[in-house]
Amino acid sequence: MIYGPGCRGNYPRLSALVQKLSVFPRVTNERSMLYIDMLCAFVEALLQSGAGGLYFPQNPEYVRTDALAAAIARAHGRRLWQPRGLGWLLHLLAPRVPTIGKVFGTLTYAQDMSKAFAGGEIIPFAETVRRTEAGA
Numbered sequence: 001m002i003y004g005p006g007c008r009g010n011y012p013r014l015s016a017l018v019q020k021l022s023v024f025p026r027v028t029n030e031r032s033m034l035y036i037d038m039l040c041a042f043v044e045a046l047l048q049s050g051a052g053g054l055y056f057p058q059n060p061e062y063v064r065t066d067a068l069a070a071a072i073a074r075a076h077g078r079r080l081w082q083p084r085g086l087g088w089l090l091h092l093l094a095p096r097v098p099t100i101g102k103v104f105g106t107l108t109y110a111q112d113m114s115k116a117f118a119g120g121e122i123i124p125f126a127e128t129v130r131r132t133e134a135g136a
Helices: 010-020 036-049 065-075 087-093 098-104 125-134
Strands: none
Touching: 010 065, 010 098, 010 125, 036 125, 065 125, 087 098
8 A cells, every 4th residue: 555645545444434433443454555655765766766666665663454544543633542442343254344354454565575665764664644634
């Protein structure tokens, strides 16, 4: 998932949901994500190097959906209650409601596939969410 200010897709939907809710389930999943400024820095470095090949840039760590929701809430100065124990309900609903599986499922590729990511500074995850939410 590529995310940043003005992004489209699932991130703005999740952000809008988190801003309306005060409760969000705690779920164990992982997502490969990449902040747009880090992608731009990677592409710039790649173009300057003249190297070719196949690349899979991503943030240095996987992101859990509940951690992303909490970071979005913090960026808006809100608190988000994240109770444990709702994961069973989500697993039960996922086959019947595809959106639940899409949002709370694991979607990653191996971190070692992005070892060639050598462009620009690594921006901390919380800062990337803050910048995305601020639109900066």
